[in-house]
Amino acid sequence: MTMIEEAPVSLADAPTRRLNMIEAINDALDIMLERDPNVVIMGEDVGYFGGVFRATAGLQKKYGKTRVFDTPINECGIIGAAVGMGAYGLRPVPEIQFADYIYPGLDQLVSEAARLRYRSAGEFIAPLTVRSPFGGGIFGGQTHSQSPEALFTHVAGLKTVIPATPHDAKGLLIAAIEDNDPVIFFEPKRIYNGPFNGYYDKPVEPWARHADSVVPEGYYSIPLGKARTVRSGNALTVLVYGTMVHVAEAVLREKGIDAEIIDLRTLVPLDIEAVQKSVEKTGKCLIIHEATRTSGFGAELSALVQERCFYHLEAPIERVTGFDTPYPHSLEWAYFPGPVRIGEAVDRLMKA
Amino acid sequence: MTGRTSLPRPGGNLPPLSLHVPEPKFRPGDKVDYTHLDIPPAGVQPRPDEGCAAAETNPLATDLIRVLDDDHSAVGPWDPRLDPATLRRMLRTMALTRAFDERMYRGQRQGKTSFYMKCTGEEATSVAPAMALADDDMVFPSYRQQGILISRGYPLVEMINQIYSNRADKLKGRQLPIMYSARDHAFFTISGNLATQYPQAVGWAMASAIKGDTRIAASWIGEGSTAEGDFHAALTFATVYNAPVIFNVVNNQWAISSFSGFAGAERATFASRAVGYGVAGLRVDGNDALAVYAATQWAANRARSNGGPTLIEHFTYRAEGHSTSDDPNAYRSAQEREEWPLGDPIMRLKRHLVGLGEWSDERHTAMDLELVNDVKAATKEAEKNGILGHGLHHPFHTMFEDVYEELPWNLEEQADQAIRERRSKWPEWKES
Numbered sequence: 001m002t003m004i005e006e007a008p009v010s011l012a013d014a015p016t017r018r019l020n021m022i023e024a025i026n027d028a029l030d031i032m033l034e035r036d037p038n039v040v041i042m043g044e045d046v047g048y049f050g051g052v053f054r055a056t057a058g059l060q061k062k063y064g065k066t067r068v069f070d071t072p073i074n075e076c077g078i079i080g081a082a083v084g085m086g087a088y089g090l091r092p093v094p095e096i097q098f099a100d101y102i103y104p105g106l107d108q109l110v111s112e113a114a115r116l117r118y119r120s121a122g123e124f125i126a127p128l129t130v131r132s133p134f135g136g137g138i139f140g141g142q143t144h145s146q147s148p149e150a151l152f153t154h155v156a157g158l159k160t161v162i163p164a165t166p167h168d169a170k171g172l173l174i175a176a177i178e179d180n181d182p183v184i185f186f187e188p189k190r191i192y193n194g195p196f197n198g199y200y201d202k203p204v205e206p207w208a209r210h211a212d213s214v215v216p217e218g219y220y221s222i223p224l225g226k227a228r229t230v231r232s233g234n235a236l237t238v239l240v241y242g243t244m245v246h247v248a249e250a251v252l253r254e255k256g257i258d259a260e261i262i263d264l265r266t267l268v269p270l271d272i273e274a275v276q277k278s279v280e281k282t283g284k285c286l287i288i289h290e291a292t293r294t295s296g297f298g299a300e301l302s303a304l305v306q307e308r309c310f311y312h313l314e315a316p317i318e319r320v321t322g323f324d325t326p327y328p329h330s331l332e333w334a335y336f337p338g339p340v341r342i343g344e345a346v347d348r349l350m351k352a
Numbered sequence: 353m354t355g356r357t358s359l360p361r362p363g364g365n366l367p368p369l370s371l372h373v374p375e376p377k378f379r380p381g382d383k384v385d386y387t388h389l390d391i392p393p394a395g396v397q398p399r400p401d402e403g404c405a406a407a408e409t410n411p412l413a414t415d416l417i418r419v420l421d422d423d424h425s426a427v428g429p430w431d432p433r434l435d436p437a438t439l440r441r442m443l444r445t446m447a448l449t450r451a452f453d454e455r456m457y458r459g460q461r462q463g464k465t466s467f468y469m470k471c472t473g474e475e476a477t478s479v480a481p482a483m484a485l486a487d488d489d490m491v492f493p494s495y496r497q498q499g500i501l502i503s504r505g506y507p508l509v510e511m512i513n514q515i516y517s518n519r520a521d522k523l524k525g526r527q528l529p530i531m532y533s534a535r536d537h538a539f540f541t542i543s544g545n546l547a548t549q550y551p552q553a554v555g556w557a558m559a560s561a562i563k564g565d566t567r568i569a570a571s572w573i574g575e576g577s578t579a580e581g582d583f584h585a586a587l588t589f590a591t592v593y594n595a596p597v598i599f600n601v602v603n604n605q606w607a608i609s610s611f612s613g614f615a616g617a618e619r620a621t622f623a624s625r626a627v628g629y630g631v632a633g634l635r636v637d638g639n640d641a642l643a644v645y646a647a648t649q650w651a652a653n654r655a656r657s658n659g660g661p662t663l664i665e666h667f668t669y670r671a672e673g674h675s676t677s678d679d680p681n682a683y684r685s686a687q688e689r690e691e692w693p694l695g696d697p698i699m700r701l702k703r704h705l706v707g708l709g710e711w712s713d714e715r716h717t718a719m720d721l722e723l724v725n726d727v728k729a730a731t732k733e734a735e736k737n738g739i740l741g742h743g744l745h746h747p748f749h750t751m752f753e754d755v756y757e758e759l760p761w762n763l764e765e766q767a768d769q770a771i772r773e774r775r776s777k778w779p780e781w782k783e784s
């Protein structure tokens with residue numbers, strides 16, 4: 001199945017609903033279970049209970065126990081079985097309850113799912129979409145807060161997708177499920193219920209007041225590998241994804257800076273054109289992610305921008321990231337790359 | 353910091369703890385004595401109904417199912433009662449597998465490829481199951497089950513093309529030799545990472561059950577790989593979902609240089625791992641092709657009638673090195689192979705057929721000669737497509753294909769780079 005490059009013509013006229021991230025993800029899963037009898041959903045607590053974050057609520061009841069079912073607590077088994085199901089011809093959508101628990105399944109992802117197509121010269125494929133909530137800011141401590149995306153972007157054969165809005169979560173998840181390559185679909189759990197903007201001492205707005213919570217009903221997909229321009233600007237380029245999209249937006253709005261914010265949406269494949277075009281226009285580049293700094297995806301972005309846009313740069317590339325520590329519990333806001341850390345980097349860029 | 357980590361407990365008079373590091377019974381030069389092995393007579397093991405409760409098989413997980421007795425007669429309830437033509441086909445397939453191994457091993461030594469793995473002495477553990485399964489039952493093999501492909505009639509030339517990584521290799525020269533993939537023969541792509549295919553086989557079997565299909569899955573690992581977490585994942589998933597899958601553990605005593613004790617064989621049989629999972633477990637004389645066939649047939653019938661998974665331990669011996677990359681004389685006694693009490697699977701089946709009056713030494717010798725010539729002809733045919741490192745490989749660009757369904761921009765750029773490098777080194781170079 002090929003990706004649908006553009007939304008169906010009728011999409012603009014499609015009736016819409018206001019959904020939060022969880023509802024949008026649930027809607028995407030519901031639609032794909034309905035459209036494709038080969039889609040199955042499996043994971044810890046995803047069946048009768050509907051998932052610890054409710055992403056699969058109601059789906060077992062609607063589609064039955066052989067389409068949506070609970071699994072043993074064994075991520076190696078979840079991913080390994082999904083690889084076998086993919087080889088049979090199913091299109092499994094396994095859930096790993098927290099990204100922090102994905103490591104027992106790593107060999108099955110890195111050595112197996114990612115390489116089936118290559119090593120069998122296309123005889124076997126692994127059309128899995130591994131959904132997993134990731135990121136911190138929920139007082140989850142070091143085992144419910146990590147952002148391990150760079151471990152997966154480093155693997156040839158995997159795609160890594162991270163939505164930042166309900167509208168994108170639905171369209172990207174549908175595209176991921178339809179994609180014939182294995183996709184890691186990380187869901188920023190801090191923004192499941194509202195676009196948290198990093199000001200942790202203020203209440204979070206609900207999604208209902210955000211423009212991107214307007215979600216078309218029915219089927220639509222957003223192609224993997226296309227970034228989204230959150231806002232256009234000329235003063236600097238911000239490369240960002242997930243929760244940090246909303247933090248960046250808030251900080252730059254508060255500072256009144258004419259920034260161009262690019263929500264990457266997929267890290268692999270990366271929309272290099274969008275990145276290059278924007279940095280060449282603004283001459284300044286700020287990269288933000290919540291994950292630890294060393295060898296984070298920001299390092300890759302920084303290298304790409306340097307290689308491709310060096311003669312357009314008017315200032316050193318700035319990286320704002322989490323610290324190189326495990327995610328702390330009591331001091332989680334000290335870890336989180338919040339408005340102060342981002343603000344400093346913006347100031348340095350604007351003074352340059 | 354006071355650093356008080358190694359002081360004895362005050363007042364303690366307990367003996368010091370000691371660590372047990374397993375050691376094989378025999379090392380190079382040692383005289384081998386197998387009297388410690390408990391080899392029961394053939395024909396005395398009961399054959400429970402295929403629909404029985406898993407626990408009914410528990411005694412069989414520590415016993416040894418044997419059909420061929422010391423006089424090479426087929427005896428007892430596990431005798432699959434195969435007709436002579438089928439027995440001859442089984443013998444021929446095992447002999448072809450051995451002839452193929454001999455030739456490919458020599459080819460590696462002659463520099464025609466980088467690597468090879470023989471299955472000498474273990475032919476029954478793949479040929480007999482392949483014959484007992486339906487041809488469209490999906491197999492998830494490890495790296496020593498070439499007998500399955502040969503049994504299913506996969507062309508030898510294709511196998512050799514893969515081993516040579518030449519321009520006709522269906523896997524485009526990407527895989528280490530012998531890591532075949534043959535979807536049209538229901539043969540899953542071999543990984544090289546150990547035991548990963550176990551949970552995958554369960555997933556495939558679950559999918560077959562989800563779809564109301566009638567095909568089952570079977571997987572193979574060595575006894576050493578039962579130590580992998582994937583083994584536990586697979587057995588757990590299989591029992592939870594009652595998946596139609598057969599788990600084969602080929603206990604050939606050695607994992608490269610590590611004897612089976614490093615996978616727990618000093619404490620329990622591998623088939624007995626099934627007990628704790630509530631999975632049926634059978635321990636079989638792996639050098640007795642009829643016992644292996646019968647056990648597979650039992651497990652396949654059970655799985656196909658929604659009776660659930662079975663774990664089969666094939667008790668056998670790896671007669672050669674792990675691969676072309678190790679010398680077994682460096683870590684084990686050469687006498688082990690000679691003294692192995694369960695004999696050689698090909699010789700045993702041959703003598704059985706001779707005893708039935710359905711085969712003879714002359715016919716066997718003639719068959720061996722014919723098989724050697726068949727393999728030789730296939731080798732010549734494959735060599736027309738090139739051998740490893742002699743330029744007849746797949747087009748350069750294929751190196752970058754199939755990483756993803758579509759080539760992303762970074763791989764396009766890297767493919768251009770690779771071709772530029774080639775032209776820079778050999779300006780006359782053209783893609784053939």
